[in-house]
Amino acid sequence: MxxxxxxxxxxxxxxxxxxxxxxxxxxxxxxxxxxxxxxxxxxxxxxxxxxxxxxxxxxxxxxxxxxxxxxxxxxxxxxxxxxxxxxxxxxxxxxxxxxxxxxxxxxxxxxxxxxxxxxxxxxxxxxxxxxxxxxxxxxDYPCDTFLPGMKIGWNLKKGLSWRLTAWKNWDDPSPGNFSWGMALGNTHELVMWKGSDEYYRSGPWNGVRFSGKNTPRYNLDFNSTLDEVYYTYRFVSNSFITRVVLNQSLYSRRRYNWIKENQTWSLYSKVPRDKCDNYNACGPYGNCNGDEPLQCECLMGFKPKSVQNYEALDSSQACVISEPWSCGAKDKDP
Structure with missing residues:
Protein backbone atom coordinates (compact mmCIF):
# COMPACT_ATOMS: atom_id res chain seq x y z
CA MET A 1 0.00 0.00 0.00
CA ASP A 140 -16.77 8.23 19.95
CA TYR A 141 -13.55 6.86 21.47
CA PRO A 142 -12.43 9.35 24.16
CA CYS A 143 -9.17 8.95 26.06
CA ASP A 144 -8.45 10.94 29.23
CA THR A 145 -9.69 14.39 28.14
CA PHE A 146 -13.23 15.79 27.90
CA LEU A 147 -13.56 18.68 25.43
CA PRO A 148 -16.56 20.96 24.77
CA GLY A 149 -18.96 19.12 22.47
CA MET A 150 -17.85 15.64 23.52
CA LYS A 151 -20.33 13.27 25.14
CA ILE A 152 -20.16 11.18 28.30
CA GLY A 153 -22.72 8.38 28.35
CA TRP A 154 -23.97 5.77 25.91
CA ASN A 155 -24.85 5.39 22.26
CA LEU A 156 -27.37 2.61 22.70
CA LYS A 157 -27.93 2.19 18.97
CA LYS A 158 -24.25 1.58 18.19
CA GLY A 159 -23.41 -0.07 21.51
CA LEU A 160 -20.79 2.56 22.37
CA SER A 161 -19.83 3.65 25.87
CA TRP A 162 -18.49 7.20 25.92
CA ARG A 163 -16.17 6.84 28.92
CA LEU A 164 -12.90 8.56 29.78
CA THR A 165 -9.91 6.53 31.00
CA ALA A 166 -6.82 8.13 32.52
CA TRP A 167 -3.30 7.72 31.17
CA LYS A 168 -1.35 5.13 33.16
CA ASN A 169 1.23 7.82 33.95
CA TRP A 170 2.56 11.08 32.47
CA ASP A 171 4.63 9.37 29.73
CA ASP A 172 2.42 6.33 29.15
CA PRO A 173 -0.98 7.01 27.51
CA SER A 174 -2.11 3.40 27.83
CA PRO A 175 -5.33 3.10 29.89
CA GLY A 176 -4.98 3.15 33.66
CA ASN A 177 -7.58 1.84 36.12
CA PHE A 178 -9.24 5.24 36.71
CA SER A 179 -12.27 5.97 34.54
CA TRP A 180 -15.29 8.28 34.33
CA GLY A 181 -18.59 7.55 32.61
CA MET A 182 -22.33 7.22 33.08
CA ALA A 183 -24.05 4.48 35.03
CA LEU A 184 -27.31 3.53 33.36
CA GLY A 185 -30.27 3.37 35.70
CA ASN A 186 -33.16 5.44 36.99
CA THR A 187 -30.93 8.46 37.69
CA HIS A 188 -28.22 8.11 34.99
CA GLU A 189 -25.53 9.43 37.32
CA LEU A 190 -21.97 10.23 36.30
CA VAL A 191 -19.59 7.87 38.08
CA MET A 192 -15.84 7.58 38.52
CA TRP A 193 -14.36 4.14 39.04
CA LYS A 194 -11.13 2.69 40.40
CA GLY A 195 -11.11 -0.48 38.39
CA SER A 196 -14.63 -1.85 38.93
CA ASP A 197 -15.17 -0.07 42.27
CA GLU A 198 -17.26 3.10 42.41
CA TYR A 199 -15.12 6.01 43.60
CA TYR A 200 -17.29 9.10 43.06
CA ARG A 201 -20.88 9.83 41.99
CA SER A 202 -22.26 13.09 40.65
CA GLY A 203 -25.75 12.75 42.06
CA PRO A 204 -28.86 12.72 39.86
CA TRP A 205 -29.66 15.20 37.10
CA ASN A 206 -32.24 17.71 38.34
CA GLY A 207 -33.14 19.22 34.98
CA VAL A 208 -30.49 21.92 35.16
CA ARG A 209 -27.35 20.21 36.43
CA PHE A 210 -26.05 17.26 38.38
CA SER A 211 -25.88 17.88 42.13
CA GLY A 212 -23.39 20.68 42.69
CA LYS A 213 -23.13 24.30 41.62
CA ASN A 214 -23.74 25.28 38.01
CA THR A 215 -21.18 27.55 36.39
CA PRO A 216 -22.27 30.41 34.10
CA ARG A 217 -19.08 30.09 32.02
CA TYR A 218 -20.40 26.97 30.29
CA ASN A 219 -23.72 25.35 29.47
CA LEU A 220 -24.51 21.83 30.63
CA ASP A 221 -26.77 19.56 28.63
CA PHE A 222 -28.27 16.15 29.42
CA ASN A 223 -30.12 14.12 26.80
CA SER A 224 -31.93 10.80 27.07
CA THR A 225 -33.54 9.13 24.05
CA LEU A 226 -34.04 5.58 22.83
CA ASP A 227 -30.74 5.84 20.93
CA GLU A 228 -28.54 7.92 23.25
CA VAL A 229 -28.10 8.87 26.89
CA TYR A 230 -25.36 11.43 27.44
CA TYR A 231 -24.04 14.52 29.18
CA THR A 232 -22.13 17.25 27.35
CA TYR A 233 -21.12 20.87 27.79
CA ARG A 234 -20.24 23.85 25.65
CA PHE A 235 -18.73 27.23 26.37
CA VAL A 236 -20.54 30.50 25.85
CA SER A 237 -17.40 31.91 24.22
CA ASN A 238 -15.44 29.86 21.69
CA SER A 239 -12.34 31.95 22.48
CA PHE A 240 -12.08 30.38 25.92
CA ILE A 241 -9.95 27.19 26.07
CA THR A 242 -10.87 24.64 28.70
CA ARG A 243 -10.44 20.91 29.19
CA VAL A 244 -11.40 18.26 31.74
CA VAL A 245 -8.80 15.58 32.34
CA LEU A 246 -8.54 12.46 34.52
CA ASN A 247 -5.43 12.25 36.70
CA GLN A 248 -4.44 8.67 37.52
CA SER A 249 -1.85 9.45 40.20
CA LEU A 250 -4.21 11.78 42.14
CA TYR A 251 -7.43 9.89 41.31
CA SER A 252 -8.99 13.22 40.46
CA ARG A 253 -11.05 14.72 37.63
CA ARG A 254 -9.73 18.23 37.01
CA ARG A 255 -10.85 21.16 34.88
CA TYR A 256 -8.10 23.42 33.57
CA ASN A 257 -8.51 26.78 31.86
CA TRP A 258 -5.81 28.24 29.62
CA ILE A 259 -4.62 31.65 30.84
CA LYS A 260 -3.24 33.35 27.75
CA GLU A 261 -1.60 36.23 29.64
CA ASN A 262 0.44 33.85 31.80
CA GLN A 263 0.76 31.11 29.17
CA THR A 264 -0.23 28.50 31.75
CA TRP A 265 -3.01 26.04 32.52
CA SER A 266 -4.89 27.13 35.65
CA LEU A 267 -6.74 24.60 37.81
CA TYR A 268 -10.37 25.75 37.91
CA SER A 269 -12.08 22.89 39.75
CA LYS A 270 -11.60 19.30 40.81
CA VAL A 271 -13.60 16.32 42.07
CA PRO A 272 -13.58 14.73 44.50
CA ARG A 273 -13.17 18.06 46.31
CA ASP A 274 -12.22 16.35 49.59
CA LYS A 275 -12.30 12.91 51.20
CA CYS A 276 -15.96 13.29 52.12
CA ASP A 277 -16.71 13.59 48.40
CA ASN A 278 -15.54 10.01 47.85
CA TYR A 279 -18.28 7.47 47.30
CA ASN A 280 -19.25 5.58 50.47
CA ALA A 281 -16.46 7.30 52.46
CA CYS A 282 -17.98 6.36 55.84
CA GLY A 283 -19.90 3.25 54.82
CA PRO A 284 -23.63 2.49 55.21
CA TYR A 285 -25.46 4.72 57.71
CA GLY A 286 -22.30 6.76 58.25
CA ASN A 287 -21.99 10.54 58.04
CA CYS A 288 -18.79 12.25 56.92
CA ASN A 289 -17.66 15.41 58.68
CA GLY A 290 -14.46 17.15 57.61
CA ASP A 291 -11.77 15.83 55.35
CA GLU A 292 -8.39 16.33 57.06
CA PRO A 293 -8.45 14.12 59.00
CA LEU A 294 -11.50 12.19 57.81
CA GLN A 295 -14.14 12.06 60.55
CA CYS A 296 -16.97 9.57 60.39
CA GLU A 297 -20.04 9.45 62.60
CA CYS A 298 -22.93 7.02 62.67
CA LEU A 299 -26.40 8.43 62.04
CA MET A 300 -28.86 8.70 64.92
CA GLY A 301 -30.08 5.26 65.90
CA PHE A 302 -26.92 3.51 64.64
CA LYS A 303 -23.55 2.62 66.14
CA PRO A 304 -20.23 1.35 64.74
CA LYS A 305 -20.24 -2.38 64.15
CA SER A 306 -16.60 -2.31 65.23
CA VAL A 307 -15.62 0.74 67.28
CA GLN A 308 -11.93 -0.04 66.89
CA ASN A 309 -12.16 -0.34 63.11
CA TYR A 310 -14.34 2.74 62.74
CA GLU A 311 -11.99 4.90 64.80
CA ALA A 312 -9.22 3.66 62.52
CA LEU A 313 -11.30 4.98 59.57
CA ASP A 314 -12.05 1.48 58.28
CA SER A 315 -15.62 1.99 57.05
CA SER A 316 -15.99 -1.48 55.51
CA GLN A 317 -18.09 -2.67 58.48
CA ALA A 318 -19.64 0.77 59.04
CA CYS A 319 -22.71 1.25 61.23
CA VAL A 320 -25.48 -1.02 62.47
CA ILE A 321 -28.77 -0.38 64.28
CA SER A 322 -28.07 0.46 67.92
CA GLU A 323 -31.52 -0.31 69.29
CA PRO A 324 -34.91 -1.47 68.01
CA TRP A 325 -36.73 1.16 66.02
CA SER A 326 -39.60 2.80 67.88
CA CYS A 327 -41.89 4.38 65.35
CA GLY A 328 -43.96 7.19 66.85
CA ALA A 329 -42.00 7.35 70.13
CA LYS A 330 -40.77 10.80 71.05
CA ASP A 331 -37.04 11.35 70.35
CA LYS A 332 -36.66 7.72 69.23
CA ASP A 333 -37.71 7.84 65.60
CA PRO A 334 -34.74 6.61 63.50
Whole structure:
Protein backbone atom coordinates (compact mmCIF):
# COMPACT_ATOMS: atom_id res chain seq x y z
CA MET A 1 0.00 0.00 0.00
CA UNK A 2 1.82 3.10 -1.25
CA UNK A 3 0.37 6.55 -0.59
CA UNK A 4 1.89 9.95 -1.40
CA UNK A 5 2.18 12.11 1.71
CA UNK A 6 0.61 15.53 2.16
CA UNK A 7 3.06 18.33 1.51
CA UNK A 8 1.60 21.40 3.27
CA UNK A 9 -0.46 22.32 6.31
CA UNK A 10 -4.06 21.21 5.84
CA UNK A 11 -6.97 19.89 7.87
CA UNK A 12 -7.76 16.98 5.52
CA UNK A 13 -6.34 14.20 3.41
CA UNK A 14 -8.04 11.63 1.22
CA UNK A 15 -7.63 7.96 0.36
CA UNK A 16 -4.86 8.58 -2.16
CA UNK A 17 -2.63 10.24 0.46
CA UNK A 18 -1.19 9.42 3.88
CA UNK A 19 0.06 11.27 6.94
CA UNK A 20 3.59 10.03 7.75
CA UNK A 21 5.47 10.68 10.98
CA UNK A 22 6.84 14.22 10.77
CA UNK A 23 3.81 15.78 9.08
CA UNK A 24 0.60 17.01 10.72
CA UNK A 25 -2.99 18.02 10.14
CA UNK A 26 -4.09 21.41 11.50
CA UNK A 27 -7.75 22.35 12.06
CA UNK A 28 -9.04 25.25 9.97
CA UNK A 29 -9.06 27.73 12.83
CA UNK A 30 -5.61 26.62 14.01
CA UNK A 31 -6.76 25.39 17.43
CA UNK A 32 -5.78 21.73 17.12
CA UNK A 33 -2.99 19.78 15.47
CA UNK A 34 -2.65 16.05 14.86
CA UNK A 35 0.44 14.00 14.19
CA UNK A 36 2.86 11.53 15.68
CA UNK A 37 4.54 12.38 18.97
CA UNK A 38 6.50 10.88 21.84
CA UNK A 39 5.52 11.63 25.47
CA UNK A 40 9.18 11.44 26.48
CA UNK A 41 11.31 14.36 25.30
CA UNK A 42 14.47 12.49 26.31
CA UNK A 43 14.07 9.98 23.50
CA UNK A 44 11.61 11.25 20.86
CA UNK A 45 11.91 8.12 18.67
CA UNK A 46 10.83 5.75 21.45
CA UNK A 47 7.13 4.89 21.73
CA UNK A 48 5.57 7.03 19.01
CA UNK A 49 1.84 7.70 19.14
CA UNK A 50 -0.69 9.34 16.86
CA UNK A 51 -2.30 12.12 18.88
CA UNK A 52 -4.19 15.41 18.83
CA UNK A 53 -2.98 18.45 20.79
CA UNK A 54 -3.49 22.22 20.97
CA UNK A 55 -1.64 23.94 18.14
CA UNK A 56 -1.35 27.39 19.73
CA UNK A 57 -0.29 26.29 23.22
CA UNK A 58 3.52 26.14 23.60
CA UNK A 59 3.54 23.24 26.08
CA UNK A 60 2.23 20.27 24.13
CA UNK A 61 -1.09 19.24 25.70
CA UNK A 62 -2.38 16.01 24.18
CA UNK A 63 -6.16 15.50 24.24
CA UNK A 64 -6.52 12.25 22.27
CA UNK A 65 -4.35 9.26 21.35
CA UNK A 66 -5.22 6.65 18.72
CA UNK A 67 -2.77 3.81 19.35
CA UNK A 68 -2.49 4.28 23.12
CA UNK A 69 -1.89 0.55 23.69
CA UNK A 70 0.28 -0.07 20.62
CA UNK A 71 3.14 2.45 20.33
CA UNK A 72 5.49 2.42 17.35
CA UNK A 73 9.16 2.02 18.31
CA UNK A 74 10.51 4.30 15.59
CA UNK A 75 9.42 7.15 13.29
CA UNK A 76 8.48 4.93 10.35
CA UNK A 77 4.71 5.00 10.88
CA UNK A 78 1.99 6.71 8.86
CA UNK A 79 -1.76 7.26 9.04
CA UNK A 80 -3.63 6.04 5.97
CA UNK A 81 -7.00 4.90 4.69
CA UNK A 82 -7.03 1.22 3.81
CA UNK A 83 -8.55 -0.15 0.63
CA UNK A 84 -11.47 -1.33 2.83
CA UNK A 85 -12.09 2.28 3.86
CA UNK A 86 -10.70 2.04 7.39
CA UNK A 87 -8.41 4.53 9.10
CA UNK A 88 -5.18 2.67 9.91
CA UNK A 89 -1.70 3.25 11.31
CA UNK A 90 1.01 1.35 9.46
CA UNK A 91 4.65 0.95 10.47
CA UNK A 92 7.63 -0.66 8.73
CA UNK A 93 6.74 -3.02 5.88
CA UNK A 94 3.13 -1.77 6.16
CA UNK A 95 2.61 -3.64 9.43
CA UNK A 96 -0.80 -2.81 10.91
CA UNK A 97 -0.42 -1.03 14.26
CA UNK A 98 -3.93 0.34 14.81
CA UNK A 99 -7.27 0.35 13.00
CA UNK A 100 -10.36 2.48 13.62
CA UNK A 101 -13.42 0.55 14.75
CA UNK A 102 -15.87 0.73 11.89
CA UNK A 103 -17.96 -1.86 10.06
CA UNK A 104 -18.88 0.34 7.12
CA UNK A 105 -16.79 -0.13 3.99
CA UNK A 106 -16.41 2.64 1.44
CA UNK A 107 -13.95 3.05 -1.40
CA UNK A 108 -10.87 4.72 0.01
CA UNK A 109 -10.71 7.22 -2.90
CA UNK A 110 -14.05 8.76 -1.88
CA UNK A 111 -13.16 9.18 1.82
CA UNK A 112 -11.80 12.24 3.58
CA UNK A 113 -10.03 12.37 6.94
CA UNK A 114 -10.55 15.76 8.62
CA UNK A 115 -9.46 17.38 11.88
CA UNK A 116 -12.30 19.65 13.00
CA UNK A 117 -12.01 22.88 14.99
CA UNK A 118 -13.57 21.06 17.96
CA UNK A 119 -10.64 18.63 18.14
CA UNK A 120 -12.74 15.82 16.66
CA UNK A 121 -11.02 13.68 14.02
CA UNK A 122 -13.60 12.42 11.53
CA UNK A 123 -13.83 10.20 8.47
CA UNK A 124 -16.55 11.07 5.97
CA UNK A 125 -17.58 10.39 2.39
CA UNK A 126 -16.50 13.21 0.09
CA UNK A 127 -19.50 12.49 -2.15
CA UNK A 128 -21.98 12.91 0.73
CA UNK A 129 -23.63 16.34 0.52
CA UNK A 130 -24.01 16.43 4.32
CA UNK A 131 -20.57 17.14 5.87
CA UNK A 132 -21.88 16.06 9.29
CA UNK A 133 -22.48 12.45 8.22
CA UNK A 134 -19.42 10.91 9.85
CA UNK A 135 -18.49 7.31 9.13
CA UNK A 136 -16.15 7.41 12.13
CA UNK A 137 -15.13 10.04 14.69
CA UNK A 138 -12.58 10.17 17.49
CA UNK A 139 -15.16 11.70 19.88
CA ASP A 140 -16.77 8.23 19.95
CA TYR A 141 -13.55 6.86 21.47
CA PRO A 142 -12.43 9.35 24.16
CA CYS A 143 -9.17 8.95 26.06
CA ASP A 144 -8.45 10.94 29.23
CA THR A 145 -9.69 14.39 28.14
CA PHE A 146 -13.23 15.79 27.90
CA LEU A 147 -13.56 18.68 25.43
CA PRO A 148 -16.56 20.96 24.77
CA GLY A 149 -18.96 19.12 22.47
CA MET A 150 -17.85 15.64 23.52
CA LYS A 151 -20.33 13.27 25.14
CA ILE A 152 -20.16 11.18 28.30
CA GLY A 153 -22.72 8.38 28.35
CA TRP A 154 -23.97 5.77 25.91
CA ASN A 155 -24.85 5.39 22.26
CA LEU A 156 -27.37 2.61 22.70
CA LYS A 157 -27.93 2.19 18.97
CA LYS A 158 -24.25 1.58 18.19
CA GLY A 159 -23.41 -0.07 21.51
CA LEU A 160 -20.79 2.56 22.37
CA SER A 161 -19.83 3.65 25.87
CA TRP A 162 -18.49 7.20 25.92
CA ARG A 163 -16.17 6.84 28.92
CA LEU A 164 -12.90 8.56 29.78
CA THR A 165 -9.91 6.53 31.00
CA ALA A 166 -6.82 8.13 32.52
CA TRP A 167 -3.30 7.72 31.17
CA LYS A 168 -1.35 5.13 33.16
CA ASN A 169 1.23 7.82 33.95
CA TRP A 170 2.56 11.08 32.47
CA ASP A 171 4.63 9.37 29.73
CA ASP A 172 2.42 6.33 29.15
CA PRO A 173 -0.98 7.01 27.51
CA SER A 174 -2.11 3.40 27.83
CA PRO A 175 -5.33 3.10 29.89
CA GLY A 176 -4.98 3.15 33.66
CA ASN A 177 -7.58 1.84 36.12
CA PHE A 178 -9.24 5.24 36.71
CA SER A 179 -12.27 5.97 34.54
CA TRP A 180 -15.29 8.28 34.33
CA GLY A 181 -18.59 7.55 32.61
CA MET A 182 -22.33 7.22 33.08
CA ALA A 183 -24.05 4.48 35.03
CA LEU A 184 -27.31 3.53 33.36
CA GLY A 185 -30.27 3.37 35.70
CA ASN A 186 -33.16 5.44 36.99
CA THR A 187 -30.93 8.46 37.69
CA HIS A 188 -28.22 8.11 34.99
CA GLU A 189 -25.53 9.43 37.32
CA LEU A 190 -21.97 10.23 36.30
CA VAL A 191 -19.59 7.87 38.08
CA MET A 192 -15.84 7.58 38.52
CA TRP A 193 -14.36 4.14 39.04
CA LYS A 194 -11.13 2.69 40.40
CA GLY A 195 -11.11 -0.48 38.39
CA SER A 196 -14.63 -1.85 38.93
CA ASP A 197 -15.17 -0.07 42.27
CA GLU A 198 -17.26 3.10 42.41
CA TYR A 199 -15.12 6.01 43.60
CA TYR A 200 -17.29 9.10 43.06
CA ARG A 201 -20.88 9.83 41.99
CA SER A 202 -22.26 13.09 40.65
CA GLY A 203 -25.75 12.75 42.06
CA PRO A 204 -28.86 12.72 39.86
CA TRP A 205 -29.66 15.20 37.10
CA ASN A 206 -32.24 17.71 38.34
CA GLY A 207 -33.14 19.22 34.98
CA VAL A 208 -30.49 21.92 35.16
CA ARG A 209 -27.35 20.21 36.43
CA PHE A 210 -26.05 17.26 38.38
CA SER A 211 -25.88 17.88 42.13
CA GLY A 212 -23.39 20.68 42.69
CA LYS A 213 -23.13 24.30 41.62
CA ASN A 214 -23.74 25.28 38.01
CA THR A 215 -21.18 27.55 36.39
CA PRO A 216 -22.27 30.41 34.10
CA ARG A 217 -19.08 30.09 32.02
CA TYR A 218 -20.40 26.97 30.29
CA ASN A 219 -23.72 25.35 29.47
CA LEU A 220 -24.51 21.83 30.63
CA ASP A 221 -26.77 19.56 28.63
CA PHE A 222 -28.27 16.15 29.42
CA ASN A 223 -30.12 14.12 26.80
CA SER A 224 -31.93 10.80 27.07
CA THR A 225 -33.54 9.13 24.05
CA LEU A 226 -34.04 5.58 22.83
CA ASP A 227 -30.74 5.84 20.93
CA GLU A 228 -28.54 7.92 23.25
CA VAL A 229 -28.10 8.87 26.89
CA TYR A 230 -25.36 11.43 27.44
CA TYR A 231 -24.04 14.52 29.18
CA THR A 232 -22.13 17.25 27.35
CA TYR A 233 -21.12 20.87 27.79
CA ARG A 234 -20.24 23.85 25.65
CA PHE A 235 -18.73 27.23 26.37
CA VAL A 236 -20.54 30.50 25.85
CA SER A 237 -17.40 31.91 24.22
CA ASN A 238 -15.44 29.86 21.69
CA SER A 239 -12.34 31.95 22.48
CA PHE A 240 -12.08 30.38 25.92
CA ILE A 241 -9.95 27.19 26.07
CA THR A 242 -10.87 24.64 28.70
CA ARG A 243 -10.44 20.91 29.19
CA VAL A 244 -11.40 18.26 31.74
CA VAL A 245 -8.80 15.58 32.34
CA LEU A 246 -8.54 12.46 34.52
CA ASN A 247 -5.43 12.25 36.70
CA GLN A 248 -4.44 8.67 37.52
CA SER A 249 -1.85 9.45 40.20
CA LEU A 250 -4.21 11.78 42.14
CA TYR A 251 -7.43 9.89 41.31
CA SER A 252 -8.99 13.22 40.46
CA ARG A 253 -11.05 14.72 37.63
CA ARG A 254 -9.73 18.23 37.01
CA ARG A 255 -10.85 21.16 34.88
CA TYR A 256 -8.10 23.42 33.57
CA ASN A 257 -8.51 26.78 31.86
CA TRP A 258 -5.81 28.24 29.62
CA ILE A 259 -4.62 31.65 30.84
CA LYS A 260 -3.24 33.35 27.75
CA GLU A 261 -1.60 36.23 29.64
CA ASN A 262 0.44 33.85 31.80
CA GLN A 263 0.76 31.11 29.17
CA THR A 264 -0.23 28.50 31.75
CA TRP A 265 -3.01 26.04 32.52
CA SER A 266 -4.89 27.13 35.65
CA LEU A 267 -6.74 24.60 37.81
CA TYR A 268 -10.37 25.75 37.91
CA SER A 269 -12.08 22.89 39.75
CA LYS A 270 -11.60 19.30 40.81
CA VAL A 271 -13.60 16.32 42.07
CA PRO A 272 -13.58 14.73 44.50
CA ARG A 273 -13.17 18.06 46.31
CA ASP A 274 -12.22 16.35 49.59
CA LYS A 275 -12.30 12.91 51.20
CA CYS A 276 -15.96 13.29 52.12
CA ASP A 277 -16.71 13.59 48.40
CA ASN A 278 -15.54 10.01 47.85
CA TYR A 279 -18.28 7.47 47.30
CA ASN A 280 -19.25 5.58 50.47
CA ALA A 281 -16.46 7.30 52.46
CA CYS A 282 -17.98 6.36 55.84
CA GLY A 283 -19.90 3.25 54.82
CA PRO A 284 -23.63 2.49 55.21
CA TYR A 285 -25.46 4.72 57.71
CA GLY A 286 -22.30 6.76 58.25
CA ASN A 287 -21.99 10.54 58.04
CA CYS A 288 -18.79 12.25 56.92
CA ASN A 289 -17.66 15.41 58.68
CA GLY A 290 -14.46 17.15 57.61
CA ASP A 291 -11.77 15.83 55.35
CA GLU A 292 -8.39 16.33 57.06
CA PRO A 293 -8.45 14.12 59.00
CA LEU A 294 -11.50 12.19 57.81
CA GLN A 295 -14.14 12.06 60.55
CA CYS A 296 -16.97 9.57 60.39
CA GLU A 297 -20.04 9.45 62.60
CA CYS A 298 -22.93 7.02 62.67
CA LEU A 299 -26.40 8.43 62.04
CA MET A 300 -28.86 8.70 64.92
CA GLY A 301 -30.08 5.26 65.90
CA PHE A 302 -26.92 3.51 64.64
CA LYS A 303 -23.55 2.62 66.14
CA PRO A 304 -20.23 1.35 64.74
CA LYS A 305 -20.24 -2.38 64.15
CA SER A 306 -16.60 -2.31 65.23
CA VAL A 307 -15.62 0.74 67.28
CA GLN A 308 -11.93 -0.04 66.89
CA ASN A 309 -12.16 -0.34 63.11
CA TYR A 310 -14.34 2.74 62.74
CA GLU A 311 -11.99 4.90 64.80
CA ALA A 312 -9.22 3.66 62.52
CA LEU A 313 -11.30 4.98 59.57
CA ASP A 314 -12.05 1.48 58.28
CA SER A 315 -15.62 1.99 57.05
CA SER A 316 -15.99 -1.48 55.51
CA GLN A 317 -18.09 -2.67 58.48
CA ALA A 318 -19.64 0.77 59.04
CA CYS A 319 -22.71 1.25 61.23
CA VAL A 320 -25.48 -1.02 62.47
CA ILE A 321 -28.77 -0.38 64.28
CA SER A 322 -28.07 0.46 67.92
CA GLU A 323 -31.52 -0.31 69.29
CA PRO A 324 -34.91 -1.47 68.01
CA TRP A 325 -36.73 1.16 66.02
CA SER A 326 -39.60 2.80 67.88
CA CYS A 327 -41.89 4.38 65.35
CA GLY A 328 -43.96 7.19 66.85
CA ALA A 329 -42.00 7.35 70.13
CA LYS A 330 -40.77 10.80 71.05
CA ASP A 331 -37.04 11.35 70.35
CA LYS A 332 -36.66 7.72 69.23
CA ASP A 333 -37.71 7.84 65.60
CA PRO A 334 -34.74 6.61 63.50
Missing amino acids: LFPSISSATDTFNGSHSLPDGTTLVSKDGTFEMGFFSPSNNNPTTNRYLGIWYKSIPVRTVVWVANRQNPVKDNSSKLSISTQGKLVILSKNNTLVWSANTTEETKAQSLIVQLLDSGNLVVRDEKDSNPLNFLWESF
